[in-house]
């Protein structure tokens with residue numbers, strides 16, 4: 180994506196995050212404190228696709244969970260700019276948060292969490308219903324989403340627990356992107372997929388732009404970041420240590436990236452030397 184294009188889309192913020200801190204107390208090991216976010220501030224512009232990269236344990240998933248409020252941060256603010264005004268999510272009553280999660284903010288976790296005895300089709304239909312689609316349309320759209328990601332009909336009604344890792348990831352992605360919200364948080368959405376299914380998933384994620392969905396997503400593959408993202412954030416020890424176009428961040432040859440992105444980056448770094 181060109182710089183001009185990314186500027187055009189990012190003129191207005193959809194998300195403004197200030198000074199997020201999140202610590203955990205590990206009671207099992209004598210109350211030791213773990214800091215997963217050590218003061219994170221960032222802005223996502225409307226229409227932007229922002230990639231997040233960094234080592235395992237750097238705080239990427241914690242960041243997404245704090246933004247979605249699956250984790251309540253110790254301090255800091257998360258402001259989502261909706262058509263009806265700005266809302267600060269860390270202070271929002273649960274019922275309002277539930278409404279925001281319906282159409283404004285979505286989150287696709289790294290691992291599928293399906294209730295027992297719920298099949299892929301039912302799961303995606305429920306997601307579509309939460310996004311406000313009527314039943315018939317939800318059914319239709321859910322089927323299309325599963326087809327698109329290569330989850331064939333014989334699997335639609337099986338218990339999600341019998342699915343393979345890659346199938347679960349695709350069902351999770353189908354549920355997360357069906358009738359998508361305005362801002363979508365994706366945590367390693369294609370990490371368990373073989374190249375064929377990965378391409379289907381990437382095309383679906385790529386299409387979100389045409390639907391005016393803003394995306395903040397964790398990836399480990401520089402090729403994917405270059406293809407999808409207009410911006411790249413690097414997280415290290417609970418802090419953002421780089422923020423720019425994928426090209427400019429890559430040019431910094433950041434050590435946090437060199438060790439943890441998959442092979443394509445190694446080649447990029449070799450080429451840049």
Ligand SMILES: Nc1ncnc2c1ncn2[C@@H]1O[C@H](COP(=O)(O)OP(=O)(O)O)[C@@H](O)[C@H]1O
Pocket residue numbers: 203213214215233234235236237238239240241242
């Ligand atoms: N629920 C939790 N309880 C205790 N520690 C946690 C929890 N979630 C994350 N952490 C810790 O926070 C740090 C960052 O984890 P995480 O955000 O999952 O990193 P990443 O997604 O970058 O691999 C790690 O040290 C992890 O062990």
Ligand SMILES: [Mg+2]
Pocket residue numbers: 239240241289366
């Ligand atoms: Mg993670």
